[in-house]
Amino acid sequence: MIVKNFFMHLSENQLLNKAAQNYGFKLGAHSVVAGTNIEEAMGSIKELNAQGISCTIDNLGEFVHDKAEALHAKKQILGVVDAIHAHQVDAHISLKPSQLGLDIDYDFCLENIKEIVEKASAFDIFINFDMENYARLQPSFDLLEELSKDYDNIGTVIQSYFFRAEEDIQKYSKYRLRIVKGAYKEPEAVAYQTKEEIDANFIELIEYHLLNGKFTSIATHDHNVINHVKQFVIDHSIPKEKFEFQMLYGFRKEMQLELAEQGYNFCTYIPFGTDWYGYFMRRLAERPQNLNLVVKQVFTK
Ligand code: FDA
Numbered sequence: 001m002i003v004k005n006f007f008m009h010l011s012e013n014q015l016l017n018k019a020a021q022n023y024g025f026k027l028g029a030h031s032v033v034a035g036t037n038i039e040e041a042m043g044s045i046k047e048l049n050a051q052g053i054s055c056t057i058d059n060l061g062e063f064v065h066d067k068a069e070a071l072h073a074k075k076q077i078l079g080v081v082d083a084i085h086a087h088q089v090d091a092h093i094s095l096k097p098s099q100l101g102l103d104i105d106y107d108f109c110l111e112n113i114k115e116i117v118e119k120a121s122a123f124d125i126f127i128n129f130d131m132e133n134y135a136r137l138q139p140s141f142d143l144l145e146e147l148s149k150d151y152d153n154i155g156t157v158i159q160s161y162f163f164r165a166e167e168d169i170q171k172y173s174k175y176r177l178r179i180v181k182g183a184y185k186e187p188e189a190v191a192y193q194t195k196e197e198i199d200a201n202f203i204e205l206i207e208y209h210l211l212n213g214k215f216t217s218i219a220t221h222d223h224n225v226i227n228h229v230k231q232f233v234i235d236h237s238i239p240k241e242k243f244e245f246q247m248l249y250g251f252r253k254e255m256q257l258e259l260a261e262q263g264y265n266f267c268t269y270i271p272f273g274t275d276w277y278g279y280f281m282r283r284l285a286e287r288p289q290n291l292n293l294v295v296k297q298v299f300t301k
Pocket of ligand 1: 129130131132157159180181182183184219220221222223246247248251252268269286287
């Protein structure tokens, strides 16, 4: 827990974040980040596609407090839409509302995301709104609801550690949803704190959406949960077209391939860009063994 809190604390440090952007692609981040630009990331995406794996692309960035930076992020994500279309890859986009100005001004953020969703919609590309911390949860659902009046190529994430997740999954079941355990440090007032409670809620939410909702993305590296889902879909005659498994780029690569080979829809989350620091620190907080990846990178250079 101390180690987890340590990395979680680092992940929120804005000064270190800036320093990391300037310092470059160091500390082994490139084992879990697929490049600094979309053309670099395309190589990995095409390789995964060739193995029957689809991708969701995250142009890394979050907690933007400057309008120019948010507009720059929008431009880059529009470039990702173009790249998916131009390369004709099997991929969609994951974006973070805070990267597009949620912390600056709700309407400004709405306009930025709208432009992306509109362009993606013309190419039939799905856009997932990643979920961030609790303070940004309701505004992110509001963005989704607002944009769903005009577009249907959008969906979001349900984080199982939140007490309100059960209510949310019922309310938002009309959307394609990615269900996760939850990656941020949240207070006891709003979120389960123990692994047992979070895992139990995770399973309940997955089962609910598989039975009642639109398409379900089960995003986890936890083999126990994956095995449970495999049995659950057999027991309830849920066709493979109704769901997919998702994992992050660079993690459990063999299992990713194995699931795809077993005929499950599989999607790898592909982060790329220079703003890798917060993403990378959260991965270390989740699983300090991920430090092994770092050590390996440093010593194999
Ligand atoms: P967890 O970390 O709880 O591990 C459970 C068990 O699985 C471990 O004890 C171990 O046995 C095994 N295991 C896990 N990782 C392993 C590895 N690398 N090698 C070997 N064994 C391993 N969060 C969020 O708040 N908002 C979001 O939008 C997203 N989006 C998202 C997309 C995708 C595709 C993924 C995979 C995850 C997210 N997350 C997220 C992160 C998520 O909330 C969660 O923090 C991490 O996935 C870690 O939890 P897991 O369910 O993977 O297993």
